[in-house]
Amino acid sequence: MTGERARADGSTSRANAGGVPSGSKRDEIDRVRKSLPIALAKTRLMEEIRKSETCIIIGETGSGKTTQIPQYVYEDETLTNGLMIGVTQPRRVAAVSVSRRVADETGTEHGKLVGYAIRFEDVSSEETRIKFLTDGMLLRESVIDPLLSKYGVIMIDEAHERTLQTDFLLGTIKGVQKLRRKSVEDARGRVLPPLRVIVMSATLEASTFSKFFDGAPVVYSRGRTFPVDMFYTEEPEEDYLDAAMWTVLQINKEEAPGDVLVFLTGQEEIETLGKMLRERASKLPANVPTLNVVLLFAALPPEEQMRVFEQTPTGTRKIVLATNIAETSLTINGIRYVVDSGLSKMRTYHPRSGVDELLVSPIAQSQAQQRAGRAGREAPGKCFRLYTEDVMPSLPKYVKPELLRTNLSGVVLQLKAMNVDDILSFPFIDSPPKEALLRSLELLYALDALDDEGKLNDVGRKMARFPLEPMAARCVIAAEKEGCTIETLAILAMLSTDSVFYFSRDSNGQKNVARHKLMRKEGDHLTLLRVFNEFSACSAKRSRDWCREHEVNHRAMTKAAKINEQLTRSALTLGIKLKSCDDNFDAVLRSLVAGFFMNSASKDMDGAYKVFTTGQKLTIHPSSVMFQSPPETILFNELVRTSKMYARDVSSIKRSWLSELASKTFAKRARPQ
Structure with missing residues (x-):
């Protein structure tokens, strides 16, 4: 478009009504x-x-x-x-x-x-x-x-x-x-x-x-993007976190004033680099700016996310460590330098196996362009890419749409709630795999959200209005019947926050001695419930000391408490009665089985586990309280693939509960029409 200057008098504007600041x-x-x-x-x-x-x-x-x-x-x-x-x-x-x-x-x-x-x-x-x-x-x-x-x-x-x-x-x-x-x-x-x-x-x-x-x-x-100079590494980096740290320190030492935005893959990497930079910052010479390290990722509470917009104090250089949340829409004033790891986390769902993987993957060319552009919003900038220049042409041009690589049960549930019965004819801009849609229908039917004709029933309507994914929403509805709504909502809140335990590494791997005081033999879910209850019983002042004593993430616990309040309000709005099980913890585990039954597995002869519904082989993650004493039958909430497939957030359950609470999947194997 050719530019025409807008009228300076703003004669058609109504936007100034309601208290315009003067001067x-x-x-x-x-x-x-x-x-x-x-x-x-x-x-x-x-x-x-x-x-x-x-x-x-x-x-x-x-x-x-x-x-x-x-x-x-x-x-x-x-x-x-x-x-x-x-x-x-x-x-x-x-x-x-x-x-x-x-x-x-x-x-x-x-x-x-x-x-x-x-x-x-x-x-x-x-x-x-x-x-x-x-x-x-x-x-x-x-x-x-x-x-x-x-x-x-x-x-x-x-x-x-x-x-x-x-x-x-x-x-x-x-x-x-x-x-x-x-x-x-x-x-x-x-x-x-x-x-x-x-x-x-x-x-x-x-x-x-x-x-x-x-x-x-x-x-x-046409926009106004100031020129951004690109810099690449001469050789591939083996440790991109270490490379990012040294790049930030080099910018701080050699470059003109201006803040730095570093793109990383997730919370763990961001917090690790943040700790590394803060340790280095305390040893910087007096003639270089002090580092003001700020974190930005989706799981941060909103008030902490807003810290990235605060003005950088004189004599300091703000270092923003962020996920791809900072690629678009956000303008963080003062950014002149971008450090791009070239990586991001991407969740991919495999409908045939039912496995939902979170993998670190190379970014797309459009993402690289967006990231670099963050350095040129207000003035000429520089982008330091932690990969070689010949990598760029090999990157995909655009990000693969999430619709083509994710579990669609939540989407299908919302469509049903909108009275769209012919799911396959819905006008998606890119049609998702037919198999993924059919698997989602099967899951919703197994969750008792659909009747035998594939129509949304009363349970499904409640699930559609509850601000959780379908399986988690089904747990809440089951919890009312089991008489443990309060405990189930607390566990779901804990599963919605970040990892609550800090793990110190030693020669034996991950270790948290303080956690053993809070462990419950039934598994991670009831351990999380115990952590939540003990944290909630503390005063605001005492809660920080309690977290420090038990090596628990105070920020994650504060977020879990807020989510629990929000979920409780949603339950009351839907007419779900708040009940406590009074230490009948089988009821709590049964409510979780009613929603997450697809995530159940039994121990094989070789000691590994096999998922009942898909045959997927997996191992309990070392961070689980069940790692040292693996039970015969487990329920888990997340699969993570590194050297092998690991199950996280694991509890021991009774196998008989599966046929009782998920009979459509474990008895008749019925399918929706």
Whole structure:
């Protein structure tokens, strides 16, 4: 698009209502907004948006599309018809940070004109007209309101990430558009206008999305990315964590002022490198900046994630250690240098074996481009790639869509809740494997979520409204019958947080002596319950000392406590009664079997375990309390492949429970039609 400068007087704007900051702050906000590349193209851009019901916008990193286009659309009442603008983000931290930024720019209180909704948290009101939310939250709204009658415009940002929820949302939105073209009425009898859709990305397979939306126009907007110099290693690195540490120290010693963003694969690597850098930072000479190390990964509590946006103190250099959560949408001011490991964690589901693996894999070329672009948002930057230059052409061009490599039972359950009975005909942008869809239907039938005709029943409807994956949601429903809802919710909260135990390594592998005081012979699940109960019994002040004494991660426990509160509220909302088993722990294990029965295995003659439903061979992970005394029959929650396949979060169960609590799988072997 050629640039045309937007009108400086903002004569059509309604965004300033509600308490505009005066003086220099307002002037600075206006100056920054007008300097963004997207502002130069505003007039032409809005013309294209008005022409078509669906518009696909490709805007370079740093162009301002995420923060500015929602405001431009809000200013034009002919586009919204007085309804809300929903702006989706793949990640919670992006939804929160961008909504705060836009609220600040509009000069309004956060949660009024501009708000957000993420899992378990809704900062919006009746006044909200620009609402940022995760893809999953908008999908949940569509289950309750299939016409999305509150919205006049839906903007799907960062569509190129092709998360499971994004692809599911695209198909859902396409269906809503079709319905609303027929002048349908909402619950109040008002005729709804057609739904406008804007799909936005920095690196998108534009033709694929255009074809999906029946030839929707593609608009390219030139962005402002400052030049970024690329540096590669001469030889492949054997230890990328060590290479990342020395690269950061070299940047700190030799490069001009500016913060550093390091891309790693996950929490464990981030915390390890963080510890290494903090130890080194204490020994730095006085003539180099002090290192201010900040962590960023999805499992961090929101308040800790927000630390990355704090201003870097004078005389220090901020080092942000992040997963691919920082690849898109987030603008961390001050970043001039990027260190790219070239790796990310990717979850892959194998429907035939039922195995869900989390593997470290090379990134795609589009990811490498996005990562490098983080260094050029505000000024010229440098990107240090911890791999050789000849690796780049061998990387896949784009990330494989999550829809094609994940367990689809949650998606299928939501589709059933939306009264989509013919799952195979749902308009996915890339059709998932038919086998994966059929396996998901089989699982939901085995979980008692579907009746014999494949229709959603009362149990399935409750599961669809509960903010957990189907197997975990089924555990909660079973727990009510077993009389142990309180204990089961606590365990599920613990399974939803990070690893709670610290493990010190010695010649024998992982070891945590303090954990033995908390162990329960039945296995990891009841051990986690005991940890949760003892932590919960402590005062806020005492809880830190208790964690230190027992080598337990205080941050993970705090997060588990919050998740437990949220799950408890959800259970009460659905009318699920809160009951305690009073130390009848068989009831707790039975409720877990009712949901996770697919994750059960028996010991073979060779000492290894074989999964009942798939025949998959596995071994108990050394971190499990069951490692030293393996039982005959186990239930597990996660499989991890390193040198072999390991089961984590393992408990001993009675084999007879399987045929009793999962009779469709372990007795009749019945299948849905």
